[in-house]
Amino acid sequence: MKKAVLKKYRKKKNYKLLFYILPFMVFVLLFSYVPLFGWSIAFFQYTPGASLSAKNFVGLKYFRQFFLDTVDMSRVLKNTLTFAVLNLITMPLPLIFALMLNEVPHKKFSKFVQSITTFPNFISWVIVYSLAFSLFSTEGVINSILMGMGLISKPTNVLSSASAAYWFQTSLGIWKGLGWGSIVYLAAISGISQELYEAAAVDGAGRFRQMIHVTLPGIAETFIVLLLLSIGNFISVGFDQYFIFQNPVTLKKLEVLDLYVYRLGLINKSYSYSTAIGMIKSAISLVMIFGTNQLAKKIRGNTII
């Protein structure tokens, strides 16, 4: 009898549930879907307060401008791609870090290292900037130590050095994300069957060869998934970091796509052009994300998103 009641309960559509879920979906509608209508301003010469009418309709003007504006775009794309490539090159670092942690015989030490190195992931870029400023500015501790040792004669400020901008920002990203990035690999390592290590040991493999032949293959799949995800997100290198660290000297190196969209829209007040570029960026991202997802399906027989 019970089963019959349950079956009936499951089959019958329960309209009360809609009553529960719809209030929440109103938020989704208001804050995620309504803004999409704002895309329409990309086809008009929009000024705040004015209404969209046939008079200021410009069609694809702003989309064409994106492809014609070679001076700005080549600079912005060069910055974006440079950071994207640097991020890709440094992707194995958390994996190597996880391997190193895994080799530590004292669990307490590796837990300690992990705790300290993961913490920077949870502070904002504002805080990172404040820390960097305290350390690297002309009055910062690094300069005073180097001056004290007589290694340099006058303070140099790496924060406002355009030539150091690329590697400095990438290093900050590594500093902030290394520990956090290694957790997923450590989780994968802990999932590797102990029997595999024992079998390798019986075959005469030392710790090093166990690492190469057992641990590494065990986390390779995780690495490939993350690699595919980051390829999918290739042009989304982030906004916060560059927004906060930019200054008049470094802007020409730190101006990535998202920062450019921001500056065009809210600093230059080119609302329509900024929206158009944002749309082009979203379109490219979507294609890349779902493209890599299909690729993942082919390679692994399983999608990643």
Place this chain on the structure above:
Amino acid sequence: MLRKTSPARMAFLVVNTIVLGLITLLCFYPFWYILVYSLSDATKAQAGVTFWFKGFSLNNFVKVMELKGIGSAVFVSVARTLLGTLLTVFACTFMGYLFTKEEMPARKFIYRALIITMYVGGGLIPTYLTISAYKLVNTFWVYVVPSVVSAYNVILVKTFVEQLPASLEESAVLDGAGAFTVYRWIILPLSKPIVATIATFTAVGHWNSYMDNYLYVSKSSLNTLQYLLYKFLNSTQELTKMLQQGDTSAIHQMEAVTREILTPMGVRMTITVITILPIFLVYPFMQKYFSKGIMIGAVKG
């Protein structure tokens, strides 16, 4: 099988430990530096602090808390973090649970409509115009309301609830319990790990956010701590720049700052320490839920 440690292995372990130790130091030192600087005597600290206090003093903290705007910024930051986290946790856990119920009409359609928002957004200007149209600009609500529903968190909860034993819910249903009762008295208590995960990550996100303040709120009584710190970092930068150019008016300004709040560097670091403190306090708690928070690869919509 235990093997005797070979010399090569021994050498590797030593190098490994040293490298890991250096990386740890690199992550630790910036925090330590601002802590000892902010707890040092402000005038002595100007001569340079490296590894240890120079004349221990709580003066920086006392003076900074007296600064105009700091008290209210702390209050706004705490309020948005508590309220925002509460709302998000309630919305995402209840939604996640509801989406596990097959008897919901149009369940797949509604769920997909939610998931799409993870990949498609209006972008900066359209979102800005929408928020303005809702008259949320310069209100406290702009901090909490737009971010109430997070598709990613809903997925986390849905996946978690799906692997709970169905029998528990079924017996309650047989006793005539409605969806909300089941959620409140059965699902929520069983979902503690995922609730804790979402709560801590949402709270840290709220505490760290400054962009909504920067974009939508210009009323100084609604400033958040992060934004105030950001503003302060930039304004001292400008002050120093002006000083280097020998602008006398800036020197006067600097003197005013110095008299009132000791040194700009000290103040900046003290606010930074205050801003990091809450994160530091919840950090041990968060560590318990790391692995659940990074299910990114494993979780699918």
